[in-house]
Amino acid sequence: MLQSSVAGSSFFERVWRPVGALDLGLTLSPHPHGGGDPSWRRTPDGATWRACRTPHGVGTLRIVRRAGEVHATAWGPGAEWLLETVPELLGAHDDGLGFAEMIREAESSPDASVRARAAFVGELAVRHPGLRIGRTGRVFEALVPAVLEQKVVGREAWQAWRWLVRKYGDPAPGPVPEGLTVMPSPEVWRRVPSWDWHRAGAEAVRARTIINAARHAAKLEGGSSAAADRMLRALPGIGVWTSAEVRQRAHGDPDAPSVGDYHIPGLVGYAFTGEKTDDAGMLDLLEPFAGHRHRVVRLIELSGIRPPARGPRMAARDYRSF
16 A cells, blocks of 8 residues: 655555456446435546545545556545455455355256256356455445435435435545535434435435434444344334345345345346246245345346336335425
8 A cells, every 4th residue: 555645635545456357337336326426436537436434534435447457546534444445345255156156056956947047147147257246344324325215216315315415425535526525424414404304305204214323323333244234123214125235235245135125026036937026936036046145136137137017117206395
């Protein structure tokens, strides 16, 4: 790790060479919440920027891939932490070999249905060899947008996230793209007034869930994915879906499928059987891949296979008019 300074701006740099294939875009794609997420940015030079509240303070991370190496630059009090965790963010811990072995075992199952599913998933994995399940290490950072996304369409939740982060967040340190913003601290989330939740488009239930979670934010950080699941689901307003969405991102848990999602069970059912299914049916279909069920769902999402749309789509609501 190297510290430098240009025009009075101090920064740190690191070069990391991943072992095996790495698709930077696919690996990082779950973390931004909508194309206008103020805390993430993709610039025309191919760099990905992340504004983050680390254990040591705010920080900005810039990542770019060059000739098989990841070049990372960071600014702010959290710069060194951001650079230290670059390999984790990009899935250095991810057990791709274990997943490949699981597929081979499933392909030799005496159950023809399991063999067919394993062959299909194996083909998808070959198409996306650089997909990794990375982890940010920041639970509360993943929790707030996940709560905003509860039981609403994505664009409604992303609008609320953008509005609140831009109004209450902190400017990202360093010479950053315009508008890059660090999400508010837990203390600030606790003080957001009811009228601003309303203006953002988040109703009282989701607001109360976030405010209450902010009171316990420090306890949620660190530990295992299983421990995080227990702590998260002990909080009012946080269930199995929200916990999974958080652990996928913060802990890089490859076995945390989003049970309770509006679309995913139907997507998984259709990909495997040609028919939509419910949560119980999805978990049954994913059982041969226990340990990597979220990874399998990600691969199915990337396959482009979609059930035919036969019903009305969920419409975005505007709580500001209520």
